[in-house]
Amino acid sequence: MVDMATETHVTTRFDPFIAALTTAVVSVVLLGLALAYDWLGPDVGEGSAFCEALRGDLVNQPANTFSNLGFVLAGLTIGWRGRKNPQLMDGMVGFFACVVVLLGPASAAMHASGTVLGQNLDLTSMFLISSFAASYAMKRWYELSRTQFFMAFAAWLIMGEAVLFSGIAVPVVLHGGNLVFAIGSLTAIVLEVRLWRRQPSKAVARAGLLTLAVLGGAFTIWLLDQGPWCDPNSLIQGHAVWHFLCAVTTYCQFRMYAADTRKQNSQQPNAPSLN
Numbered sequence: 001m002v003d004m005a006t007e008t009h010v011t012t013r014f015d016p017f018i019a020a021l022t023t024a025v026v027s028v029v030l031l032g033l034a035l036a037y038d039w040l041g042p043d044v045g046e047g048s049a050f051c052e053a054l055r056g057d058l059v060n061q062p063a064n065t066f067s068n069l070g071f072v073l074a075g076l077t078i079g080w081r082g083r084k085n086p087q088l089m090d091g092m093v094g095f096f097a098c099v100v101v102l103l104g105p106a107s108a109a110m111h112a113s114g115t116v117l118g119q120n121l122d123l124t125s126m127f128l129i130s131s132f133a134a135s136y137a138m139k140r141w142y143e144l145s146r147t148q149f150f151m152a153f154a155a156w157l158i159m160g161e162a163v164l165f166s167g168i169a170v171p172v173v174l175h176g177g178n179l180v181f182a183i184g185s186l187t188a189i190v191l192e193v194r195l196w197r198r199q200p201s202k203a204v205a206r207a208g209l210l211t212l213a214v215l216g217g218a219f220t221i222w223l224l225d226q227g228p229w230c231d232p233n234s235l236i237q238g239h240a241v242w243h244f245l246c247a248v249t250t251y252c253q254f255r256m257y258a259a260d261t262r263k264q265n266s267q268q269p270n271a272p273s274l275n
Contacts, residue, residue, distance in 0.1 A: 016094030020079030043114040053232035064111035067240035068104040070247030075101030127160035130184030137191035207256035218245035
């Protein structure tokens with residue numbers, strides 16, 4: 001078991017908002033430089049499967065690119081909430097905030113550049129969020145230490161990258177990378193349900209159901225955007241809406257984690273308030 005007193009002492013000195021803000025500034029600036037100086041490689045039309053017409057300018061798909069700012073805002077909001085309550089999520093709220101922030105520039109890299117490296121960054125960001133969700137659920141279900149959590153996180157991430165580069169094609173979700181993302185997400189959902197059943201909480205259930213509802217709506221739009229809703233020249237793109245709703249999903253996910261932390265905290269005598 002981990003010495004929780006030691007973990008708390010370490011995490012309370014870590015400012016989640018500053019970490020998220022630093023991640024946002026560095027990643028957005030690097031993306032801007034990469035686009036300006038063609039660091040991502042040649043434009044081969046990656047992202048064209050997501051309906052929006054390729055403009056051929058500095059930003060290939062404006063709607064699909066700038067809609068990713070939703071992730072940056074969601075991550076910064078999570079970091080701000082964590083700044084006031086650094087004990088949230090076993091002290092890992094700052095790490096989660098940084099993961100959410102990175103979803104934005106990484107996804108934007110593909111939609112803006114149309115490059116293979118941009119696509120890889122986009123998929124890596126998906127692996128980051130599913131790896132976190134699965135590993136954090138495993139941490140609480142199996143009572144893993146912080147080190148074991150990061151080992152599980154690294155294992156999920158490496159598996160995603162390995163399957164991605166294998167080039168496996170998969171019906172509906174297009175390729176193996178998306179399948180690994182789905183498996184990680186489903187693993188997290190199953191364990192979160194089991195955690196809730198072990199210690200039921202109305203607040204956790206509400207936040208969890210809202211997370212699933214928003215994600216389900218986002219995935220429905222993702223599918224429709226590749227069929228009847230596709231209008232390549234429209235300023236409003238279904239895939240951009242998918243990005244926005246996924247950003248909302250990450251914040252709902254945080255609310256579920258925060259509610260779970262409050263539940264655990266209320267069961268400990270003389271524990272500090274996280275309101």
